[in-house]
Amino acid sequence: MxxxxxxxxxxxxxxxxxxxxxxxxxxxxxxxxxxxxxxxxxxxxxxxxxxxxxxxxxxxxxxxxxxxxxxxxxxxxxxxxxxxxxxxxxxxxxxxxxxxxxxxxxxxxxxxxxxxxxxxxxxxxxxxxxxxxxxxxxxxxxxxxxxxxxxxxxxxxxxxxxxxxxxxxxxxxxxxxxxxxxxxxxxxxxxxxPVLVMGSTEAEAVKLFANTFLALRVAYFNELDTYASSRGLDAARVIEGVCLDPRVGSHYNNPSFGYGGYCLPKDTKQLLANYADVPQNVMGAVVDANRTRKDFVADQVLERASALEEPLVGVYRLTMKTGSDNFRASSVQGVMKRVKAKGVPVLVYEPTLSAPEFFGSEVTHDLESFKERAGVIVANRWSDELADVVGKVYTRDLFKRD
Ligand SMILES: NC(=O)c1ccc[n+]([C@@H]2O[C@H](COP(=O)([O-])OP(=O)(O)OC[C@H]3O[C@@H](n4cnc5c(N)ncnc54)[C@H](O)[C@@H]3O)[C@@H](O)[C@H]2O)c1
CATH class of the missing domain: 3.40.50.720 (NAD(P)-binding Rossmann-like Domain)
Known part of the structure; x- marks a missing residue:
């Protein structure tokens, strides 16, 4: 063969x-x-x-x-x-x-x-x-x-x-x-x-519906977190209580800045496009929810930045997940774009990026000066490297995982 x-x-x-x-x-x-x-x-x-x-x-x-x-x-x-x-x-x-x-x-x-x-x-x-x-x-x-x-x-x-x-x-x-x-x-x-052999159109639908379900789950817990943050509730407690229901389950429930990476953003949009003249509400809401979440996160960051004398927002890593080696369509980029659109400068800490700039923002490999210069540090995923500046960090990584 x-x-x-x-x-x-x-x-x-x-x-x-x-x-x-x-x-x-x-x-x-x-x-x-x-x-x-x-x-x-x-x-x-x-x-x-x-x-x-x-x-x-x-x-x-x-x-x-x-x-x-x-x-x-x-x-x-x-x-x-x-x-x-x-x-x-x-x-x-x-x-x-x-x-x-x-x-x-x-x-x-x-x-x-x-x-x-x-x-x-x-x-x-x-x-x-x-x-x-x-x-x-x-x-x-x-x-x-x-x-x-x-x-x-x-x-x-x-x-x-x-x-x-x-x-x-x-x-x-x-x-x-x-x-x-x-x-x-x-x-x-x-x-x-399990091995399934089916029509190719059904197999294509399996892929897009599976990824859209994962995006839906991410969007759901993100929106729960948006609510809890807006109403002064402890989102981690609410999520824990919800997820102990075995029908919900405690996996894949950690809030973030939005679903991102190479597949979920594009696959959800493709499935929505496939609906064309087929009635739907949920598929469109999954796509919209990711935009709304990034708007909310960016507003939270901007609010913190506005309290600073010389606002400089630090983006800690451009990657989507801990341990990832690329940052295709990572959600923090959407937040960064929104912050910059309001005229607030951004400094990026991304050790895997050799270019001196990322979409016009300075990139540094020097973690210590990054932590010192940035007034607010935005981290989609928490890292113990940030422990000494925890007061500056904005993250929604409540469970410190995935
Ligand atoms: N990355 C994932 O997690 C994942 C998961 C499931 C499905 N997919 C899908 O699988 C596909 C590939 O994803 P990936 O992440 O492996 O992409 P990738 O960008 O990592 O790799 C694609 C490779 O194809 C090469 N290439 C481009 N045009 C070519 C051509 N004409 N002939 C030969 N090689 C060519 C590129 O140089 C690159 O090395 C995409 O459709 C993606 O949506 C990706």
């Missing part, structure tokens, strides 16, 4: 490593630095399990049948399956995901391997895969939703909550190929997981 993976980001690389334990895998990317890192068995992303797996392969202790290339013609030749894990960013002008990188990868795969089954792992609009099959006159395209979390990408694929593959239900060969791909994922995993 020979498998190609298009894209070596969180999704593509974790799947490439997982599948390379049992099959020959070639990872294809368009960024030379990523391919070069993989050729040295170094991970281009921060993920403990991926780094460990690549180190095991480098030392020969735990070999992986994995190679990487920039050459699509070579990488996609003689393969049985191709997994597409390229970015799909929400395009606000068209109100839909930009799926051009998926289509570029599909075209390159098809040019090199006319018979391979292509499995789209990128998140796409509901109905996209069926339309693509139709538009290209190509039966051999499947969709499999990806549920991993950044930073735990390989871990989540080794211990999956479920494996879902979507196919063309009217085509027995498509359904059979979906079952074969699901088996490959199941064989690579360390735990057994």
């Amino acid at each position: 020979r498998i190609a993976v298009a894209g070596t980001g969180y999704v593509g690389l974790s799947l490439a490593v997982l599948l390379a334990r049992g099959s020959e895998v070639v990872a294809v990317d368009v960024v030379p630095a990523k391919v070069e890192a993989l050729a040295r068995w170094e991970s281009p992303i921060r993920d403990a399990e991926i780094e460990e797996a690549l180190a095991g392969a480098a030392s020969g202790e735990r070999p992986l049948a994995l190679s990487a290339t920039l050459d699509a013609g070579e990488g996609y030749r003689n393969i049985d399956f191709a997994v597409v894990a390229t970015p799909t960013d929400y395009d606000p002008a068209r109100n839909f995901f930009n799926t051009s990188s998926v289509e570029a990868a599909v075209a390159a795969i098809r040019a090199a391997s006319p018979e391979a089954w292509i499995v789209v792992k990128s998140t796409v609009p509901v109905g996209y895969t069926a339309q693509l099959r139709e538009r290209l006159g190509d039966r051999r395209i499947l969709f499999s939703p990806e549920f991993l979390r950044e930073g735990r990408a390989l871990h989540d694929n080794l211990h999956p909550s479920r494996i879902i593959v979507g196919a063309d239900e009217s085509d027995p060969e498509s359904m059979e190929a979906a079952r074969r791909f699901a088996n490959l994922l199941a064989e690579g995993a360390e735990d057994e997981a």
Whole structure:
């Protein structure tokens, strides 16, 4: 079995490593630095399990049948399956995901391997895969939703909550190929997981409805916190009391500045766009709630800043979560934008950012001077590094986790 993976980001690389334990895998990317890192068995992303797996392969202790290339013609030749894990960013002008990188990868795969089954792992609009099959006159395209979390990408694929593959239900060969791909994922995993094979449009809906539910939960506890803060109540006590109901549960309930990261903001907007002429209230409210929350947080920060003689707002980390290695669409950026729009200067402490400025605001790596200069310190997630300036810190990280 020979498998190609298009894209070596969180999704593509974790799947490439997982599948390379049992099959020959070639990872294809368009960024030379990523391919070069993989050729040295170094991970281009921060993920403990991926780094460990690549180190095991480098030392020969735990070999992986994995190679990487920039050459699509070579990488996609003689393969049985191709997994597409390229970015799909929400395009606000068209109100839909930009799926051009998926289509570029599909075209390159098809040019090199006319018979391979292509499995789209990128998140796409509901109905996209069926339309693509139709538009290209190509039966051999499947969709499999990806549920991993950044930073735990390989871990989540080794211990999956479920494996879902979507196919063309009217085509027995498509359904059979979906079952074969699901088996490959199941064989690579360390735990057994429920396997569901369904129509590709249903599988696409599963992905967007799952993420919108997670966003709804975040938005709910954030709005509870907004209420408690506005009425002088202890939000942590209220949340604890609510969540001891086993039907609610005590997971994923820590307030923040809003849901953020690469997936939830864009996936909720995409699902709302998919509703188009279908009646809804909740989906739109989930999208709106995130904006309202950031407005509220920014107002709270501005109120604190207005009490200062020379207001300077410090942003402690641009990342979404503790331990994250990127800050795509992190909610603190939305707060920062609102604060700056009111003319209040911002100083950013972000040790992983080498540029001296971030959207026109100074970036520093010097934590001590950051703590001294900033009058208010805004932290989406608490860190003990801030313990000595706790009086300056504005955070809603009530439970000091995730
Ligand atoms: N990050 C997550 O937590 C997560 C979870 C589930 C689903 N997804 C979805 O999976 C997709 C990929 O996400 P990601 O986080 O892995 O993205 P990423 O940005 O980390 O990685 C994408 C990779 O694709 C490469 N690429 C772009 N165009 C290409 C092309 N034509 N051919 C080959 N490679 C190409 C990029 O250079 C990059 O290395 C997105 O649709 C995302 O919504 C992401």
